[in-house]
Each structure stands twice: as C-alpha cells, then as structure tokens.
Amino acid sequence: MTLIEDLETPAVLVDLDVLERNIARQAERARAAGVKLRPHGKTHKTPEIGRMQLTAGASGLTLAKTGEAEVFADSGFDDLFLAYPIVGADKAKRLLALSDRIRLRVGADSVEGAATLSPAFGAAGRRLGVLLKIDTGLHRVGVAPERALETALRIAELPGIELAGIFTHAGHAYRQETPEGIEAVARSEGEILVAAAEVLRREGLAISELSVGSTPTAAHAMKVVGVTECRPGNYVFHDLSQVSLGACALSDCALTILATVVSVAVPGHAVLDAGSKTLSTDPLRPRASGHGLVQGGASRLSSLSEEHGVVEIGPGESFRVGQRVRVVPNHACVVTNLHDRIHAVRGGRVEAVWKVAARGRVD
Amino acid sequence: MTLIEDLETPAVLVDLDVLERNIARQAERARAAGVKLRPHGKTHKTPEIGRMQLTAGASGLTLAKTGEAEVFADSGFDDLFLAYPIVGADKAKRLLALSDRIRLRVGADSVEGAATLSPAFGAAGRRLGVLLKIDTGLHRVGVAPERALETALRIAELPGIELAGIFTHAGHAYRQETPEGIEAVARSEGEILVAAAEVLRREGLAISELSVGSTPTAAHAMKVVGVTECRPGNYVFHDLSQVSLGACALSDCALTILATVVSVAVPGHAVLDAGSKTLSTDPLRPRASGHGLVQGGASRLSSLSEEHGVVEIGPGESFRVGQRVRVVPNHACVVTNLHDRIHAVRGGRVEAVWKVAARGRVD
Numbered sequence: 001m002t003l004i005e006d007l008e009t010p011a012v013l014v015d016l017d018v019l020e021r022n023i024a025r026q027a028e029r030a031r032a033a034g035v036k037l038r039p040h041g042k043t044h045k046t047p048e049i050g051r052m053q054l055t056a057g058a059s060g061l062t063l064a065k066t067g068e069a070e071v072f073a074d075s076g077f078d079d080l081f082l083a084y085p086i087v088g089a090d091k092a093k094r095l096l097a098l099s100d101r102i103r104l105r106v107g108a109d110s111v112e113g114a115a116t117l118s119p120a121f122g123a124a125g126r127r128l129g130v131l132l133k134i135d136t137g138l139h140r141v142g143v144a145p146e147r148a149l150e151t152a153l154r155i156a157e158l159p160g161i162e163l164a165g166i167f168t169h170a171g172h173a174y175r176q177e178t179p180e181g182i183e184a185v186a187r188s189e190g191e192i193l194v195a196a197a198e199v200l201r202r203e204g205l206a207i208s209e210l211s212v213g214s215t216p217t218a219a220h221a222m223k224v225v226g227v228t229e230c231r232p233g234n235y236v237f238h239d240l241s242q243v244s245l246g247a248c249a250l251s252d253c254a255l256t257i258l259a260t261v262v263s264v265a266v267p268g269h270a271v272l273d274a275g276s277k278t279l280s281t282d283p284l285r286p287r288a289s290g291h292g293l294v295q296g297g298a299s300r301l302s303s304l305s306e307e308h309g310v311v312e313i314g315p316g317e318s319f320r321v322g323q324r325v326r327v328v329p330n331h332a333c334v335v336t337n338l339h340d341r342i343h344a345v346r347g348g349r350v351e352a353v354w355k356v357a358a359r360g361r362v363d
Numbered sequence: 364m365t366l367i368e369d370l371e372t373p374a375v376l377v378d379l380d381v382l383e384r385n386i387a388r389q390a391e392r393a394r395a396a397g398v399k400l401r402p403h404g405k406t407h408k409t410p411e412i413g414r415m416q417l418t419a420g421a422s423g424l425t426l427a428k429t430g431e432a433e434v435f436a437d438s439g440f441d442d443l444f445l446a447y448p449i450v451g452a453d454k455a456k457r458l459l460a461l462s463d464r465i466r467l468r469v470g471a472d473s474v475e476g477a478a479t480l481s482p483a484f485g486a487a488g489r490r491l492g493v494l495l496k497i498d499t500g501l502h503r504v505g506v507a508p509e510r511a512l513e514t515a516l517r518i519a520e521l522p523g524i525e526l527a528g529i530f531t532h533a534g535h536a537y538r539q540e541t542p543e544g545i546e547a548v549a550r551s552e553g554e555i556l557v558a559a560a561e562v563l564r565r566e567g568l569a570i571s572e573l574s575v576g577s578t579p580t581a582a583h584a585m586k587v588v589g590v591t592e593c594r595p596g597n598y599v600f601h602d603l604s605q606v607s608l609g610a611c612a613l614s615d616c617a618l619t620i621l622a623t624v625v626s627v628a629v630p631g632h633a634v635l636d637a638g639s640k641t642l643s644t645d646p647l648r649p650r651a652s653g654h655g656l657v658q659g660g661a662s663r664l665s666s667l668s669e670e671h672g673v674v675e676i677g678p679g680e681s682f683r684v685g686q687r688v689r690v691v692p693n694h695a696c697v698v699t700n701l702h703d704r705i706h707a708v709r710g711g712r713v714e715a716v717w718k719v720a721a722r723g724r725v726d
Contacts, residue, residue: 008453009726010725011726042670064669065670084625085626086625087624087625087636087684088372090371109628110684112683112684112685113684113685116685133628135628135629140632140634141671142626143628144628171668261450262504263448263476263504263505264473265498265504265506265507269503273428276643277723281643281646281697282639282644283644305503305534306405306427306697306700307405307428307725308503320475321475321476322450322451322475334640337640337701338723339723360701360703362640362641362701362702363371363373
C-alpha cells in the first residue's frame, strides 16, 4: 500500500476519517430537520464520494452543468438536479437524452431560458422538471420574489416543461462576518422561498419542491417549515473559508494539498511547489486574506503564482528545502476542479486514488 | 467543418491569425536581438502550439514542472528547460529518465535543492545541466545577486551536476503601471544577470547561458548585451493583463472564451455560463479590476462564482438570454490549465481541436 510520504507533490489528499464524519453529520442534520438532502456534487466531482453521500441517506445529487450530469449518470446516479439556469437548444438535446435514463430536473430563471429547452421535450412528448430560481438576496441570478408569479405562470405554460418547484442559493452568506449574520441570511432564505411558494400555489401552480441551502446556511435554512430539500456542497471537505465563517472547525477540513518546500532563498519566505494551478487564486471568505494555511502551524500562504506558493513564515516556525507540508486551501471546490486525481488517505496511508471524473465539465 | 456557432459553451477559442502573428513577431524580435528564444510553454501546454514556436525559430521550450516535460518529451520535443527549482529524489529519477531521450536542463536556487538531484545523476555517471536562479527584484525565489557566487561554487561541485548558466524572472514587471517602469525592470533584469555572470566567470565557472524574460520585459531585456536567451510565454495568446501593461493591443489577444448569456434577471447584470472554473479568479494586472472583457464592447465581468460570470452591462449595451459572447480573460495561462481542449479558429470556423496535453501536470 502506498504511503503519503511516497506520493509525488503537489497532490490532493482527502482524509477519509474527516470526510466520513462530515458526510454523516450533514445527513443526520437533514434527517432531524425532516428535509431531503441533495448535496451539491460540484465540491468533489467524484462519483465515489457521491456514492458515500447516497449511502448516508442523500436523496440524489445536485450539479450545475449538463456535462457534469452526463458523467454522474454514466456512473450510475439516477436522480440529479442541475441547480443552474440551463439555456440552449444544444443543451436541451443532451438533457432529453439524459432524461431517458435518469430522473432529471433543472433550474430556470427566465421564460426565454426555459423556452430554449421546451421544444425538444415537447416534440418528444416528454416533460422536463423545472425549478424556478428565486433571488433571496445574492442578486446573481434568480427572479425577484415579487416577479416570481409572472415568470412561473409563463414557464408552466411552456410545452414539454413541468414547473415542479422553486429554489434559491443564499450565497450572500459568504459575505457575513458574524454567526448572527449567517443565521439571518439562512432564515430569510427559507422564509422568502416559503412565502413565494404560497403565492404561486394560490394561483394553482403545483409547487412541491422548495429547495435551499449552502454549507454555511444549511443548518438554519433546513429548519424553516415548508422547506423540502437542502443542497449544501462544500461540507464534504470544508475549507479555510468555512472555518473563517464559523461553519466548521479547522479539524473538519478533509481536503489538503501535499506540497514540498522548493525554496527558502528569500528571507522570511518559504516557497512551495503548489501555486495557483494547484490551489486556485480564490480569495478567503468572508474577508480576503492569504491563500491557505500550512496545516499544524500558523504559517500562511501570502501570495501565489502559477507554480509557486509563497509562505509567510509564522513566528517561531521554520522551513527547509525538501520538507513536505500540507496546505488547507481557501476554497476546496475549485481545487478539485484543477486536479485529475484525489488521494483518499487514512493514518498515513493512501487507501484509494479517485478520478475527479466530472472535472472540467463546464459545458 | 464545425463552425464556432455550433460549439457548446463555454469553450476556449484561439484565433489562429492572431496566434500566428504573435509567434512570428516574437521570433523576429529575438532574431533581431541575436538571442535564442525559448518560449515558456506553460501558457499553452499544447504540443501543437509549441511546434509552431519551434518552426518559427525557437531553440526549444521552457516549462516549469517535471510532469509537463514528460508530456512534451512524449510529443517529440527534444530540448527543454525547466525554469523552476526542482527538488526531490523522486523528481531526480524522472529527470534522469527524461535525460535519456532529450536535452534537459533545470533550475536551482539552493545547494540543498540541487543536492536532491545530484545522487541519481552521479550514480548513473551522468550530469544534469543546472541554471542557478538569481533574484533580480521579484523576491519570490532565486538567490540574491550578492550570494550567487557562494551558491554557484557549491552547486558546481556536486557530483552529477553541471552548472551551465544563470537565469531570472522579473515578474515584478507585472506590478509596474507605466511603460517606463517596465522598461526599467527589464533593463535591470538583464544587467544584474550580466554582472552576476562576470563575478562567477572570474572564479572560473563556465557560465554559458544567461536567460531572462517575460512577455512584458522581453523586448527590452533581450537587448542587454551578454544575455543569451529569452523565455516569454504569455505572448502566444496575450490577455487583458498584457493589454493593461501596454505589452500588446486588445487585437493581439488570441484566446477568448465563448460563453452564453444564461440570465438577465438581475437589473444591470447579464450572467454568463463561464465562471471561475472557466476563467479562473486571477486578478487583472497591474491593478485588480474585474474578471475579463466582453469582446467588441465595453462590458466587463465584475464578479465570478464557479459557474457564473457576472457582466456589468456597459453604457448603451444590452444582453439577452441565449446570446453568445466572447470574453477576453485577465490571465490566459491559467485558463488553459482549466480546460481539456482548445478550439483553433479562423474566420468563424473551427480548424482544429487541440488537446491541452500538459494541463494539470503540476507535479
């Protein structure tokens, strides 16, 4: 069996003990709240991890792009929701083919977008399940709550489309700097959705799914009465941003980057062989500050170039050329998107090497 | 033949007319200056493009990581320089195998680092060509000029190592906000290297290679008398940062992202299906400002999440759901690292689809 110390660097490690604990905890939380858990697979993009989530009780997976759904369908996943406004006749064709073999739903936030999917399903005498996205404060995509009814009614009339519910993503939780701020965002996320569903139902629309959730807001949002489904993603791995947001402890971070110190030539710095091509330049949330933490100490990565991670050496710490370290990244989801493989480790050993099968499937 | 309009989005496009012009211009510049051109392949990671550079007169390619060299060696490239402090006995083994089939040199900035490569080559009765990295002001890696002699003498004594030259990378040019600032960095880059070589030669070291260069500094640095080689990379594609730095015109940007507008639900914004998983979050240089420009207009991407590119709609412009646009990215090198394929286009047609063969080879 391969040992961690035998791996070439840089390499992505996932600690199985932590991963299993994260998966079990979120599943238990959803069970206790009485909502379905549909984890967002964008964080791992790895069928083996998705399977662990289903085994723990998830009802299916969430993904964003059609290409990701194709990869997971090929791996035997039969219930997927694309929480994204899918647009285009070319995508519709692929969604129709996917619908032949799995239960598939997608997001929409405009009549025009849904209308690009309608003809393919209509012509085939089929109906694509669509959830209307409601903007609950992030102001990225999604219709404003006061415009939800008008849009929902028109989408529901499109041939080949079944309006099955509404969903939201309260990504503005990542801008909150206090637990109270996050809790407030999470509650309003659920409450706005429940209120919007009431309006739509009063007009005769059959809104059966009310889907919310992100890792920082999940615990609160899933408790709002009327919410039926929760879609956190990052919780499988967690990362330094989740620690900063108070959504987890540092010991809950399952994903690290194994790296080697390649230079200490510049005083006060140690340079790792892991840069932005390994860690990405995604900022720390909620406040930008560095590019990762060297595990087991206080030294942080202060800047990245493509193949260099510059560590600002913490007080009382030292590094030597050739030394290996593990880095907790700012944002785990974008790290997996950079790598072909994840090493599943436990107690110094590599138990499995998983292919990040849906990596790069941005279409 | 596939037309651009038939491609699924998001997709990476490279305009062949612009690519060919960029390659020819840099080759002509090096010829005129009388230096070897060894382009950094990290920008494209694509053997087909590396071959175009060789055909135009490049003496070989520069890369950073051992894994990239393995990919290019497999594709028939026989003269590579890894401009990176390679460290580790595991890497030494792979470098030795590479040296069996190609002319290979690597960088070093410490005796300790070079000492990890020495035993494998020494035991095989072979010598690995090493260039000592000199810090000419970036303060990332590289020995300070005043410490170059001491380090060079000790590296040169290592069994299995041949100290063949010195090199630098004046990445601090990317912080300069005026053409004069860039020119000053470029000149000092060359001049510091020439002065360091003189000191080393006086002590009997055979310093034959003096290697400099980046896309913004190349034109000036290659003209410093004594410099033998130049290693710009980004110039094959250019990007919005090079435009901001004055290193090229917008019309010199060969790489764009084809994307689809998926939402206009939030007033003032259009949202593209290309986010940080397509464009990366790398900031604009020298001053951070947005995440790319919609080609042919004034609208810029103001924020990115993984699958969403939020366009701040410019004055007098408008977007509709389903519309396709092309985005000029902040940093082209990290874009290719996110994608498996590049579409080589000319006049609306896709002439070739190239595999980004060395993508993700960070080890």
